[in-house]
Amino acid sequence: MGYQALYRVWRPQRFDEIVGQKVITQTLKNALITDQTSHAYLFSGPRGTGKTSTAKILAKAVNCKNLKDGEPCNECETCIAINNGSLNDVIEIDAASNNGVEEIRNIRDKAKYAPTEADYKVYIIDEVHMLSTGAFNALLKTLEEPPAHVIFILATTEPHKIPATIISRVQRFDFKRIKANDILEQMEKILTSKNIKYDERALKVIAKSAEGGMRDALSILDQALSYSNDHVTYESALQVTGSVARDDLQNYVQYVIKGNVSEGLQVVETILDNGKDASQFIEDLIDYCQHLLLYQQDSQIISDSELGLLGDKFADIAQMIDSKLIYQYVETMNNVQQQIRYTYHPDVYLDILTVRLANQKETVKEVDNGETNKELVSLKEQIASLTDQLNNFQQHKVENVQTTDKTSENKSRSRESHDSEPKPKINLTKIFAVLGSATRKDLSEYQQHWDELMQSLTVTQRAIMHVSKPVAASHDGVVVAFDYGFLYQKAGNDQDLMDALQNGMDQIFGRVADLLFVPNDEWPAIRKEYLEKNPIKKNKQSVKNADVEEQSSSVLKAKELFGDDLVNIEDD
Incomplete structure (x- = not known):
């Protein structure tokens, strides 16, 4: 057989090999050890988090002749047959293409018969939320009173689409997005075993781009290996993920905060010349702003979760900008991102975005090379306090006039916002x-x-x-x-x-x-x-x-x- 993708070669064969789902795997192992397995399970969670792999391992474990500490041996005939996909008593069904009533009735009828080789007949139904209403109804009775030799394992990425009557008859396990650190460790383990050199920054970029999915991370890693001839470099990781280099992002944010339109436009030109996608650039900017907000709330969150990819000046930028301005930035970016989807000239919209962001600097805290003058800040706060008191006094005297003006101004702003921002879809x-x-x-x-x-x-x-x-x-x-x-x-x-x-x-x-x-x-x-x-x-x-x-x-x-x-x- 030819080359196999990494996510297929490194598919977990034991519960201990499942990455990032310790609570779920330990619960299943304990159930197997104490012989308290259920007749039906629901594995839900984002793509690439180990749902189908866990289902196959569970199917092996309940039928393994040499079960040890809740783990299948992977050496007996039953385990080997399941690994090869040749055991007739373990049936995998894709509900996306077999979602009708007849298919489920066929399963229901065949479930009555005893297994031919194994102890249990195991049905693994992937993407079960795709079943029709009639198919769910056909499955309902079997789930409620199943034969003693049958186990159903349902897997889905959208559990909210499954009827409550089905969920109430199964044990539900919610798979979480895998932490970037866990994904990083697994990729390092794989590359070390294959004696492949890698740049740690490259793996961090891939781990972040995978968005919590181990399968996605390994697919991107496969692309990076192909791009750079079995050597994972930082540049190759940026190319295959479409991400913008942290230094470019960092410089761009600094320029727009300081109102330096010319330098900001040059960064945009460089990014587009390097073949980066305009929508991905805005997505990276929004992500950067989100981390600025989180860092202002609790700096430890960012240092733990973002693997140091935010740049050496990130802390200084977080001090330079007010949270209200960040909200304005994200609002503007979101609007431009919606508009850029329907144009053949994304560079024009990025230029407009740069100009608009650079002109939204009135609430920036002034910092000189990251060093805050505490006396100047204190003095400005006193001036602001006195100004507020004066404004309140004047407002009290001309309350009626200001109220009228303010109402008119709010209506005007509301009309402008209504015209410029796309309406979100509301049910x-x-x-x-x-x-x-x-x-x-x-x-x-x-x-x-x-x-x-x-x-x-x-x-x-x-x-x-x-x-x-x-x-x-x-x-x-x-x-x-x-x-x-x-x-x-x-x-x-x-x-x-x-x-x-x-x-x-x-x-x-x-x-x-x-x-x-x-x-x-x-x-x-x-x-x-x-x-x-x-x-x-x-x-x-x-x-x-x-x-x-x-x-x-x-x-x-x-x-x-x-x-x-x-x-x-x-x-x-």
Whole structure:
């Protein structure tokens, strides 16, 4: 046989060889040792984290004749046959191409028969979320009362698409993204065993680009080996991943912070000349800004997780820039990234991005070569405090005029934002369904325990969710509004965050409700549209006494849904 990809050659054959899933593998080994294996399992998690490999090892372990400490021997006839894929009693099924009712009925009928060679007949159904509703229903009865000699192992990357009736009948194991350090150690082990030279920085770039997937990391490593003739160099890792060198990123961020447009444009030109993808460059910039925010919260997080790839001036840059400006940067980058997908001239958009970022420097903390003049900072803080007091005094005297001007200005900014930023997609059908059964009691419950739910998240996840709040809720769903549009989009695309939130809800509230995200600036319009589409017969009693105002039933309904503090009554 010809050359085999690294991820196939180095596929784990024992539980101890699974990278980054220690809790799961130890639990399965203990179940095997104590003979407490279940009839059905659900392995869920991101791609390339070891779900299918673990399923095959479990299939070997339950049938191995020489099981030792919960590990298969890989030497007996059964283990060898499973490794070769020739054992008829271990059946692998791809649900993406076999998702109909007939296929599952065929499995159900054959499961009744005893295994021919092994002790257990094991069905491994990959990407099980692709099964149709009818197929799930056909599988349901077999999972509920399976034959004693059958074990089902379901694997999926999207567990939220699996019916609750299926999940309640299996043991669920959630595979996590593998840490970059663990991926790095595994790649070093592989290259050392093959006597291949490598640049440690190159492996760090690959480990970061893999986004928690061991298979992705080994595929990229394969490309890097092919690119540089069996020597993994830093340059080859940058080329195959499309990443921008840390020095270029670092210099670019420094230039735009200082408002140096000319130098920033030269960096962009160099990056594009080197064949880098414009969208990947913006993605790297957003990632860099995210780490700046995290570093400002807790520097230890970055030093542990990012493997020192952020540059020798990263700490100085974090001191130079205010967090509010970082939010502005990310908002601008996100808008340009959306626009750049539909153009054949990405260089133009990168130039525009550079100019816009360089002009957003009014909130930068001034630092001279990374050395802060403490006396100057203290003096500026005193000046700022006195200026605020003066502004407050003047504002108190001309309150009405300033209020009018501010309202006009806010409306103008709102129109500009509405015109320039793309509208995020919002599932109004699901939101209206939640509002149809929403109550103030449910909303108060979520508001009361929201901080507790946030504490159940990781620091990175809290950084995304810290500008969010529940604005409407029913027993089965909750609508969450975000102050910043880019964080709303980031949260909506983060399945790990969604799973963490639902796990926290299950622990705190004893149930898992649907989470629906909306931008805060669009929530009033959504709320109004719902009330207009769901009219309630208004109270016909006229208002005769100015001191006793009778509210219409629609107003009462609105207050019941959203609370008194969120409902403003205006006369037409």
